[in-house]
Amino acid sequence: MPDNVPRAIAAPLLKWYDAHARDLPWRARPGANAPDPYRVWLSEVMLQQTQVASVIPYFEKFTARWPSFEALAAAEDAELMAAWAGLGYYARARNLLACAREVAARARIPETEAELLGLPGIGGYTAAAIAAIAFGQRAVVVDANVERVVTRLFAVTEPLPGVRPRIRSLTDSITPDARAGDFAQAMMDLGSGICTPRAPRCLACPLHGQCDGFATGAPETFPVKAAKLPKPQRYGTMFWIERDHRVLLVRRPAKGLLGGMRALPTGPWGDLPPGLAGAPFAADWRLLDAQVRHGFTHFNLDVALAAATIAAHTDAPEGEWWPVADVEAAGLPTVFAKAVRVFGRMHA
CATH class of the missing domain: 3.90.79.10 (Nucleoside Triphosphate Pyrophosphohydrolase)
Structure with missing residues (x-):
């Protein structure tokens, strides 16, 4: 199916999400009021390049010890870095503290993508995720799970990473105005539990009837990845x-x-x-x-x-x-x- 043909993705996906959403400590239930922006922000920073299962115990420890931007902003640098040990990508921890201090000084976290991008450690994906999930704004949220779902839905044959602008455009084309945060999390859950990298469970997927990758008979071949160079x-x-x-x-x-x-x-x-x-x-x-x-x-x-x-x-x-x-x-x-x-x- 060509890219420019509209697809009714949001309605069946959200219906599936309402019944099958993962229960995660930083989430509100589907359709409920928006969750605490602090918990959304903290989880999104922790989830950058780290698996959900690894993040959960750190998230619970952090929120018990530092339950708000203000509490975290008052933490000693060394105390925060020690608590972060084991999560990796330690620049995230330094940015986490800098961001908490800036938000505490403002007495609020910004609600728009553009403003969020001005905070330490918040890039395009994280700004979109916070805007959509915490504040219900329409934003195009693309993580690795969403990337995989979209490349399969549209049978995208161009290889990563060069095709990412097109993937974002395709995600934009199916993102609804309403329940954008739930939609983003539904796409993530679909990629995590159904549209998995290997052996996707296509017949359990609410979108398989509209999926070009499923129609090829080989959905697991998407996304196409450029050959990796060996690490030094x-x-x-x-x-x-x-x-x-x-x-x-x-x-x-x-x-x-x-x-x-x-x-x-x-x-x-x-x-x-x-x-x-x-x-x-x-x-x-x-x-x-x-x-x-x-x-x-x-x-x-x-x-x-x-x-x-x-x-x-x-x-x-x-x-x-x-x-x-x-x-x-x-x-x-x-x-x-x-x-x-x-x-x-x-x-x-």
Whole structure:
């Protein structure tokens, strides 16, 4: 079916959503009054590049501890970063705090996409999602689930990512004026539970009769994706410095990867294994017969592990001396938490 032929998508989809909507802690029930904008905003930031199942426990912990923009705005930076540890993409946490402080200073969160785009950490998708879900405004909301549903509905054969402007236009063509927030969440739920990447459950889909992808007999071939380039490989070393049953943790620079987070001291991360180059000071370092592997968005990292035990009077870099027995409570980013677990096994 050509793009310019109108399709009655919203009515059957919303009817399906009214019966099958996921019960999520940041949602209002279908057709109900708009949910708390704070909860919508927080969930949308957390859901950027993170799965729903991973977000739920963090969301519940955050809202119990910081139930409003004002409460979150008053949080200490280090406190917030520690609570975020494990969710990844740590620039989101820094922007989260900056945004909460700006909204608290204004005494309200903006309701329009254009105004929302002016807040820290809010891009086009997040602005549209908040405007539609929290404030009932008509907005075109396209996440990965919506992208998949739309490419199948219209059998879009051009590959991602270049075809995204067309996908947005197609989504715009089927987005209703009324219940835009419910429609956006219905599209997300359809993609999550029915129109899945592999083995979509087409006969359970309320839209399969209007779906060009279903008509091809191979809906799982959409969306078409350009071939991925291999990620670059980098190498580094992490240093476990122990004295009096405490381990040294440092703060990473505020800007850059894992900015502002507690971490073990590290050497440079580069194209070749650095060994003990970049050690924080001279010591009787032992390179362990173990390493940590971790995938970041744009590169893979292999990390060697070095350890030293020093006397109480030895000069060491500034940082926090954290009890070894409690170091897993320090709120370390995942790559450092992996290293801590390896060091823990070596101590056991």
